[in-house]
Amino acid sequence: MQVDALEVTRRVEAASAFLEGLEREVRKVLVGQRDMLEKLLIGLLADGHILLEGVPGLAKTTAVSVLARAIDTEFKRIQFTPDLLPADLLGTQVYHQATGLFSTRKGPLFSHLILADEINRSPAKVQSALLEAMQERQVTIGGETHPLPAPFLVLATQNPLEQEGTYQLAEAQADRFMLKVKVDYPDREEEREILRRVSGVEPEPVNPVCRVEDILAARAVTRDILLEKPVEDYILNLVFATRYPEAHGLRDLKPLIQVGASPRASIFLARAARAQAFLRRRGFVTPDDVKRVARDVLRHRLGLSYEAEAEGISADELIGRLLDRIEVA
Numbered sequence: 001m002q003v004d005a006l007e008v009t010r011r012v013e014a015a016s017a018f019l020e021g022l023e024r025e026v027r028k029v030l031v032g033q034r035d036m037l038e039k040l041l042i043g044l045l046a047d048g049h050i051l052l053e054g055v056p057g058l059a060k061t062t063a064v065s066v067l068a069r070a071i072d073t074e075f076k077r078i079q080f081t082p083d084l085l086p087a088d089l090l091g092t093q094v095y096h097q098a099t100g101l102f103s104t105r106k107g108p109l110f111s112h113l114i115l116a117d118e119i120n121r122s123p124a125k126v127q128s129a130l131l132e133a134m135q136e137r138q139v140t141i142g143g144e145t146h147p148l149p150a151p152f153l154v155l156a157t158q159n160p161l162e163q164e165g166t167y168q169l170a171e172a173q174a175d176r177f178m179l180k181v182k183v184d185y186p187d188r189e190e191e192r193e194i195l196r197r198v199s200g201v202e203p204e205p206v207n208p209v210c211r212v213e214d215i216l217a218a219r220a221v222t223r224d225i226l227l228e229k230p231v232e233d234y235i236l237n238l239v240f241a242t243r244y245p246e247a248h249g250l251r252d253l254k255p256l257i258q259v260g261a262s263p264r265a266s267i268f269l270a271r272a273a274r275a276q277a278f279l280r281r282r283g284f285v286t287p288d289d290v291k292r293v294a295r296d297v298l299r300h301r302l303g304l305s306y307e308a309e310a311e312g313i314s315a316d317e318l319i320g321r322l323l324d325r326i327e328v329a
Helices: 002-015 017-027 034-046 060-069 086-090 124-136 188-199 212-223 229-243 251-256 263-279 287-298 306-310 315-325
Strands: 049-053 075-079 091-096 101-106 113-117 138-141 144-147 153-158 177-182 257-259
Touching: 002 017, 002 212, 002 263, 017 034, 017 060, 034 049, 034 060, 034 153, 034 177, 034 212, 034 263, 034 287, 049 060, 060 075, 060 113, 060 153, 086 091, 086 124, 086 138, 091 138, 101 144, 124 138, 124 153, 177 263, 177 287, 212 263, 229 263, 229 287, 229 315, 251 257, 251 306, 251 315, 263 287, 287 315
Parallel strands: 049 153, 049 177, 075 113, 113 153
Antiparallel strands: 091 101, 138 144
16 A cells, blocks of 8 residues: 555656646735635546635636636636526527528537536526536537537536525536535735735736646546545545434434435545645545545535524534544544
């Protein structure tokens, strides 16, 4: 195991060389929000879509667009609005009267990086149009299936449901996102720096510092990062404890959880933890890597009971109890 871990670590160090330059370019524009940037990088490395949630004005859109500019790849921003139609995302077939034939006009989804801005401001039929694209990496237009380019990553932003004019994402839609990241306000010094940058000179231009090939190579190494059985068991215990709390000594949580996490949670926890280890330049996963990503992987996969909602208990609080009480084997 030690020899394998050392070999994978050497491969991680070589494949992660682009990360320093990527973060430096993003930092030219983005102030603070270190956790958000880390989770965006995890999504890139683990090939998982990301949902960013926070009130307007917290640099969610800025972070995604700057990250895309630092990667030499195709990028499209789609502003979700109540009058958006599925064809506006996927594309449509166009009839040519002169020839009597149809041709396919592809929509903005045919890009490597997609910024789905304020995704919950569009109705369910538009949100569901993303399902096939996010899961299967393909789109069907007029009965014809078209593969999407690789890599294909959806980075979506949404406003909290309490905001006016928002629609809740369907459970099947939300489950396609590997991570749901909550974006909070900057601290006082970070906001001071934002004020100075806004009122100062023009920001430095963001230059592309890595290519699609660098991302794909890093993903290949990330998949090989070692996940030993004790850490694997820890992931399974966390997920199974959301379904059968009493079997893990958490009887008090049973009335609070109506629906536990699905097997997709276990898959995404493992993939995200490997990506977290990659960011730490390690060839193996530790329990701390799992803990670091657990809330973002699980928070949108737990169905809370009426009792939990009545007591004001959030999914994050329940996950915190799991992390405090589930031990590594």
